[in-house]
Amino acid sequence: MTEIPKEEFILKCTSACAGCPSTLILRYVLKAAGSDTVLVVPACCTSVIQGIYPNTAVNVPLYNVAFAAAAACASGMSEAFQKAGKKTNVIVYAGDGGTVDIGIQALSGAFERETDFLYICYDNEAYGNTGMQRSGSTPIGARTTTTPGGKVHAKKDLDAIVAAHNPSYLATACAAYPQDLFKKVQKALTLRGSKFIHVLAPCPPGWRFSSEMTVEMGKLAVRSGLWILYESEFGKVTINGPSKAAMIKPVPIEDYLSVQGRFKGIDRKAIDALKSQAEQRAKHLQKEAEGIC
Amino acid sequence: MSTRPAISRPIKGASGKTGSWRVFKPVVDKERCNACGICAMFCPDAAISEDLVVDLDFCKGCGICAHECPKKAISMEREEK
Ligand SMILES: Cc1ncc(C[n+]2csc(CCOP(=O)(O)OP(=O)(O)O)c2C)c(N)n1
Ligand code: SF4
Ligand code: SF4
Ligand code: SF4
Ligand SMILES: [Mg+2]
Numbered sequence: 001m002t003e004i005p006k007e008e009f010i011l012k013c014t015s016a017c018a019g020c021p022s023t024l025i026l027r028y029v030l031k032a033a034g035s036d037t038v039l040v041v042p043a044c045c046t047s048v049i050q051g052i053y054p055n056t057a058v059n060v061p062l063y064n065v066a067f068a069a070a071a072a073c074a075s076g077m078s079e080a081f082q083k084a085g086k087k088t089n090v091i092v093y094a095g096d097g098g099t100v101d102i103g104i105q106a107l108s109g110a111f112e113r114e115t116d117f118l119y120i121c122y123d124n125e126a127y128g129n130t131g132m133q134r135s136g137s138t139p140i141g142a143r144t145t146t147t148p149g150g151k152v153h154a155k156k157d158l159d160a161i162v163a164a165h166n167p168s169y170l171a172t173a174c175a176a177y178p179q180d181l182f183k184k185v186q187k188a189l190t191l192r193g194s195k196f197i198h199v200l201a202p203c204p205p206g207w208r209f210s211s212e213m214t215v216e217m218g219k220l221a222v223r224s225g226l227w228i229l230y231e232s233e234f235g236k237v238t239i240n241g242p243s244k245a246a247m248i249k250p251v252p253i254e255d256y257l258s259v260q261g262r263f264k265g266i267d268r269k270a271i272d273a274l275k276s277q278a279e280q281r282a283k284h285l286q287k288e289a290e291g292i293c
Numbered sequence: 294m295s296t297r298p299a300i301s302r303p304i305k306g307a308s309g310k311t312g313s314w315r316v317f318k319p320v321v322d323k324e325r326c327n328a329c330g331i332c333a334m335f336c337p338d339a340a341i342s343e344d345l346v347v348d349l350d351f352c353k354g355c356g357i358c359a360h361e362c363p364k365k366a367i368s369m370e371r372e373e374k
Contacts, residue, residue, distance in 0.1 A: 006343060012351035013338040015308035019355035024337040051307025059303040178334060204355075212356030212369075215335050 004182055005031050009059045016049035019211030021175035021201035021218070022122050023049060026058075026093060028178045029120060032185035035060060037089040038077060042070040042103055044095030045129045046122075067102045070094050071110035071119060078117045089189050090117040096137035097127040100158045111165035111194040118188050118195040121158065122175075124203035132206045139226075140277075141270030142262045144206075150266055154277060159198055163232065168193035171231035174200040176218025180240060184231060191233075200227045208261025220256040222246060225278045230285055237288040247282055306351075315354040317369040319347050325366035332358035332367060 009030035016023045022045050030037065039062040041047055047064050050056045065073045070092045078090045094103060099121040107119060126144050127133040134144040136156040143150050162170055168191045173181040181199060188195035202217035204210060209217060221227035222242050229240040239247070253275055257263040301307075319332075326345065333341035340352040347358075359367035 008339045010339060011303055011305045011307065012340060012348060013308055013311060013353070016337065018353035019357055020337050024335065027337065027339060049308075050301065052309070053299060054301050055304045055307035056301035057303070057307040210356075211353075212360040214337075214355070215357055215361055 004028075004179065005034075007031065009035070011057045011059055014049040014057045015051055016045065017203075017205055017211070019204045019214045020045075020049065021124065021203055021214050022046055022095075024175050024178065024214070025120075025122050025173075025181065025199050025201060028182045029091065029093065029185050030058075030060060032182045033060075033089045033091060033189060036087065037061075037091060038063065040065055040070050040074045040077065040090065040092045042092075042094050042098040043067045043129065044098050045124075046093055046095070048129060067098055069106055070098060070103050071106040071115070071117075074117045074119070075110045075113065075115045078115050082116065092117065092119045094119070094121055095128065096121060096123040096125060096158075097135040099123075100136040100156045100161075104161070107162070108165065111162065111167055111196075114193045116192055116194070118185070118197065120185075120197045120199060122199045122201040123158075124201040124206050125155070126203075126206050128203055128206050140273050141257075141266040142207075143264065144262070150263075150270060154273065162196045162198075165194070166235065167196050169195040169231070169233055170198075171196070172198045172200070172227065172229055174218045174222055174227055174229060175202060176215045176222065177229065177242065180229060180242075187231075187233075206262070208264075209259055213259065217256075217259070220251065220259070223251045224253045224256040225250045225282055226253060226256060226274065228278075228281060228285060230289070232288075237285060239285055239289050247286070253278070310350045311353050312349055315349075315352065315372055317354045317356065318349060318352065318372055319354070319356070319358050319367045320370050321345065321347065322366045322368070325364045326362075327364055327366075329363065332362050335361050 037060045074092050081088045133146040139155045141150045169188045171184045225246045229243040340348045
């Protein structure tokens with residue numbers, strides 16, 4: 001087992017909801033990154049959960065920045081550290097809304113410039129902080145406050161957009177697999193250039209399940225094949241253990257959907273769309289891992 | 294015009310204590326526990342110490358530790374009001 005440092009960089013405790021995946025993910029991101037790190041956080045749950053001004057629960061420097069600006073801000077920071085001869089890690093920690101919708105042009109610009117930084121998107125599949133409005137990352141069929149009948153459009157393929165920039169490292173992770181996440185953050189930070197990790201964040205109030213199920217929900221997402229754990233180092237794709245197992249023997253997607261209030265009453269068409277998206281994605285990644293495409 | 298940046302300082306208890314609003318609290322059955330540490334690994338707020346003591350000042354009572362414990366050694370008990 002990987003030796004994970006005992007030191008905590010999130011002081012007890014945040015003001016996040018009970019069972020918050022974003023807090024759990026950030027805990028392991030910071031354990032992997034260590035104290036010589038600056039976080040850049042655009043408007044999202046993580047802006048709020050730090051605590052009450054003038055106090056913060058986050059024990060590394062953290063810059064709260066405007067919604068659209070995280071990757072641009074990180075670019076400047078990374079450049080400044082380089083000029084000063086410092087090796088400080090610059091990490092953007094952003095929600096899905098701040099990544100797939102509002103921050104995407106800054107993200108694209110930074111990756112095009114090969115900015116030396118790590119961009120982490122924790123994906124709770126909606127605009128959580130403002131009351132769970134749909135985002136480009138909300139899956140088809142999911143009810144949000146702005147899609148009360150279930151979302152009509154498919155989840156945006158963020159990873160494909162980032163992959164088109166040929167980053168030095170791209171990976172997915174999930175709140176239910178903290179050791180895997182830890183290793184990926186550590187690896188990303190050893191590489192130069194733009195790195196990206198997309199972390200699934202099952203959110204109890206947003207997805208409408210009870211707070212003890214956060215980790216279970218993440219495991220179900222992976223075991224059903226709806227969320228695939230993989231990494232791509234300079235374009236070379238590896239599918240990680242739990243997802244390899246899920247590709248051989250997946251649990252039914254319905255086992256994942258039926259335990260979440262946001263999918264209550266989802267119709268057959270939307271379930272079939274989710275299934276075929278998952279299958280296509282798995283096929284594509286398997287081909288890439290075998291070096292066929 | 295001069296502006297000052299709003300800077301927060303890191304401190305324990307930046308969001309207050311949770312004991313006043315928590316509804317259920319985790320209670321560990323030491324007989325059943327095999328000290329695997331899985332509960333502490335998954336606690337979002339790191340409220341379970343290395344020697345597996347729950348810090349009830351900051352535990353939110355989410356129940357993840359109880360749900361993930363492979364030995365079923367943790368039960369969630371309703372707080373006395
Ligand atoms: C330009 C701008 N538009 C809207 C907002 C309001 N706002 C703050 S956080 C947020 C939701 C963020 O969603 P996401 O990025 O998914 O993060 P989450 O809250 O889910 O963690 C919104 C809409 C804002 N702060 N700035
Ligand atoms: S809404 Fe979800 S992501 Fe946001 S603080 Fe609550 S549990 Fe965490
Ligand atoms: S998960 Fe259960 S068995 Fe393992 S240390 Fe915690 S209480 Fe003990
Ligand atoms: S109930 Fe939740 S917050 Fe409390 S110790 Fe268990 S996992 Fe941590
Ligand atoms: Mg979100």
